[in-house]
Every structure is written in structure tokens, then in C-alpha cells.
Amino acid sequence: MKNLASFALLSVAGAISASAAISDNLVSYYDFEEAVSGNGSAIANRVSGGASATIFGTSPTSGFAGNAAFNSTGTDGAGNTSNRSALIVGKAANFTHTSTDAIRVPVDTTALWGSTPVAGAGFSISAWYFAAIDPNQAASQRYFVFEDGTNTTQFDVSFGSQAAAANATSLAMWAYNNGATGAAVQATSSVGAWHHVVHTFTYDGTSTLMSVYRDGVSTPATLNFAGFPSFTELNIGNARDGQSRGWDGMIDEVAVWSRALAPAEVQGVYNLGLQGEAVTALKFNVALSSSPESGGTVSGSGLYSAGQQATFSATPKPGYVFSSWDGVFNGQSASFSYTVNADITAVATFGEDTGDPDGDGLTNYEEIVIYGTG
Incomplete structure (x- = not known):
């Protein structure tokens, strides 16, 4: 069944945000x-x-x-x-x-x-x-x-x-x-x-x-x-x-x-x-990505209804740590809830894990990513 919300209605609803309406x-x-x-x-x-x-x-x-x-x-x-x-x-x-x-x-x-x-x-x-x-x-x-x-x-x-x-x-x-x-x-x-x-x-x-x-x-x-x-x-x-x-x-x-x-x-x-x-x-598209792609994964991309609450997450891979989100997600933690009222494009940035829990002088990033010995 198609959602046949009228285009005229969407133009008004689009005033919620400049990026709100694909239409x-x-x-x-x-x-x-x-x-x-x-x-x-x-x-x-x-x-x-x-x-x-x-x-x-x-x-x-x-x-x-x-x-x-x-x-x-x-x-x-x-x-x-x-x-x-x-x-x-x-x-x-x-x-x-x-x-x-x-x-x-x-x-x-x-x-x-x-x-x-x-x-x-x-x-x-x-x-x-x-x-x-x-x-x-x-x-x-x-x-x-x-x-x-x-x-x-x-x-x-x-x-x-x-x-x-x-x-x-x-x-x-x-x-x-x-x-x-x-x-x-x-x-x-x-x-x-x-x-x-x-x-x-x-x-x-x-x-x-x-x-x-x-x-x-x-x-x-x-x-x-x-x-x-x-x-x-x-x-x-x-x-x-x-x-x-x-x-x-x-x-x-x-x-x-x-x-x-x-x-x-x-x-x-x-x-x-x-x-x-x-x-x-009237749907809003959330497009998430990782930087670098090898540093971790993100979840939560997709379409959401206006006012829908969703959970978004950035999960680092071994040897990396979560650094930050950009755009409207700037300042959010790795995993958080957010009420969607506009199209969103955001990148999760991951950095090198500089921890050295075994005290051997090599960071977790070096052991796991560079040398593959972690």
C-alpha cells in the first residue's frame, strides 16, 4: 500500500528543516x-x-x-x-x-x-x-x-x-x-x-x-x-x-x-x-558512514518517520577507538538516541587505540593493525 501524502502537504511540512523533504x-x-x-x-x-x-x-x-x-x-x-x-x-x-x-x-x-x-x-x-x-x-x-x-x-x-x-x-x-x-x-x-x-x-x-x-x-x-x-x-x-x-x-x-x-x-x-x-x-533519510572505513562500523542508517526516536551507534574495530561524530551528531557519544526530524548525513570518526596494557612499548593499534600480533 502506498503512502500517498500529498505533495502540497509535504511542502508545508518541509518547513521543519531546509533538508527535510526529498520532494x-x-x-x-x-x-x-x-x-x-x-x-x-x-x-x-x-x-x-x-x-x-x-x-x-x-x-x-x-x-x-x-x-x-x-x-x-x-x-x-x-x-x-x-x-x-x-x-x-x-x-x-x-x-x-x-x-x-x-x-x-x-x-x-x-x-x-x-x-x-x-x-x-x-x-x-x-x-x-x-x-x-x-x-x-x-x-x-x-x-x-x-x-x-x-x-x-x-x-x-x-x-x-x-x-x-x-x-x-x-x-x-x-x-x-x-x-x-x-x-x-x-x-x-x-x-x-x-x-x-x-x-x-x-x-x-x-x-x-x-x-x-x-x-x-x-x-x-x-x-x-x-x-x-x-x-x-x-x-x-x-x-x-x-x-x-x-x-x-x-x-x-x-x-x-x-x-x-x-x-x-x-x-x-x-x-x-x-x-x-x-x-x-514524509520520511527522513539518515545516512551514516565511518572514517576510516577500516576503523569501525556504524548502525542506524535508513528511513524514519517525522518525530521518530532512533538509536545510532559507532562501534570501533580492534585497534581503534571511537573519536567523534560530525554534523548534527557532533558531541554525541558512540551510542545514543535521537529524535529524527530532518534528513541527516553524519560520519563517525575512529582513531588509533594508543593503549598499551601489556607494557611492551607497542600500542594496541600497532600490535593489532600494523603487526597483527595482538
Whole structure:
């Protein structure tokens, strides 16, 4: 069940803290909860006042509730079945690799960051995707989660697979921009499993940096290109118009922001999906890390409701001692309770254990970490 707290409510609640709402500057959010099908049918944008998406073609459907033996007759006319019973956040959009069919989302970069963006402007695109390739599909098919559909030859944003063999168990996903420049995401996406992708774009005044995150983690697919992307719509579940690279499976939680999400926010959006929560749910993301990583472990990272009390801990490894927390946790002990009312990013610092209980002139750090004799 999705938590469908309205975006308007979140904007008010976000006044609790400047870092409170992942939904800040959210301009489009399609959760595909309503049952909609048929060429030209509209799919609601959950952001108040946002433009609806439109089904193009006959095969895409919204409000898909899952089917363990879905008959996925697609481009190849295979007529075989695939297991689409697993859902991520409520219902989803369903696709069957059919010709140029897609769900078209109006995303106008002029509205996102102006006809000529200023330095520091940015935007982000997020989606969950589930490949359920028909076992009888022909080899060398390509499957696209999204690509801008402004024209048939040029594209400024794209995320899809390389050619996949029949009965493929995983897809090699690539991100493209600026018409031809591409980068491997460096992580195959398993068929029959949900994965999350976020593209962020940041303009520095002369060029645009595109960063790609998969399942909440930054990937090597980082591209920098001159100028800035310009398009008016995204094809969800297909490539640009006329390319016949339809998705085979499900897509959910498509969202667009008129700013570049920070890494901790990307992790927060991913965590929301894992918990079956909508992007607009009022949750706060706590992202903890250790410095150095070899010095100890931290616990307590995750999503929390507003006002929820949680326990956070930093545990040193042998040869180290806890030193301090930074950020809003500065001054806290290694383990403590805290009431969460905003997104939090904090680092626990560990130092060398300088104790010498056996009096041999070597510290615990030297014996355990340096010499391995402790």
C-alpha cells in the first residue's frame, strides 16, 4: 500500500528543516496506481498541477497488479508467459516490448531550468524497472526504460540495455546523452528483479555533468558534455520515437525534480521504494558512514518517520577507538538516541587505540593493525 501524502502537504511540512523533504522541487511523479489503458489515455501526475502522462499505442497499461503467468505477446508474437507477480510500490505500469508503444511523460527542460540555464541549475529523473523478458523473444533485442522522444534521431537522455540474447537472465544497462555519448552502468540488471535508476544533471555554465545511480549507489556512468540537454518529453518504456526498443516488464515510481538530487537523497528515494513507500511519503533519510572505513562500523542508517526516536551507534574495530561524530551528531557519544526530524548525513570518526596494557612499548593499534600480533 502506498503512502500517498500529498505533495502540497509535504511542502508545508518541509518547513521543519531546509533538508527535510526529498520532494522539494518535485515537478512530476507517476505512481501508476490507477487502471488505465488504451491509446491516448491519460495517467495522473501526483504533483498538484502537474501535467498528465499519455499512453501511446495499445500495449502499455497502468494499474498492473501483477501476474505470475502473464501472456507477453510482444513484437515477436511469442505468446509465451513471464512471471510478473512481484511488485515494488503498489501497482505498476506494464509493457510488452511492442513496437513503438510507450507512456509519454511531458518533461520540458525549459520549464526545469530555463531556455538557457544558469550555472548550478540541474534536474533529476528517477524510475524503478523490472525486466520480465518473454522466453521466446528473438535474440539481439534492446530494451529501454526511458529516452527523450523529441525526435527520431537525436536524444539528450537515455537509459536502456545493450542487445540481449534470447532467454537472457540479465541485461547490460547503458546510459546515454548528447545524441551518441554513452557509458556502461557497470552493473547488470537481473531479469525478474526490481532495480532503481536515477540520472542527475548539473550545469556549470558551459557544460553538463550527468551522473547515474543504480540501486541507490553512484556508478561509473558519469558523463560531461558541452552545452545542456533540451527536450520536451520522455518516452517511458521505449526509446526515442520510431526505434522499436520497447521495454518488456514493469516500470514504476517515475519522478522528475527540477534540481540535481544529492547522493544521500538518491539513497533516500531508493530506500522509500524498498519499503513500499511513495516518493511523496514524509520520511527522513539518515545516512551514516565511518572514517576510516577500516576503523569501525556504524548502525542506524535508513528511513524514519517525522518525530521518530532512533538509536545510532559507532562501534570501533580492534585497534581503534571511537573519536567523534560530525554534523548534527557532533558531541554525541558512540551510542545514543535521537529524535529524527530532518534528513541527516553524519560520519563517525575512529582513531588509533594508543593503549598499551601489556607494557611492551607497542600500542594496541600497532600490535593489532600494523603487526597483527595482538
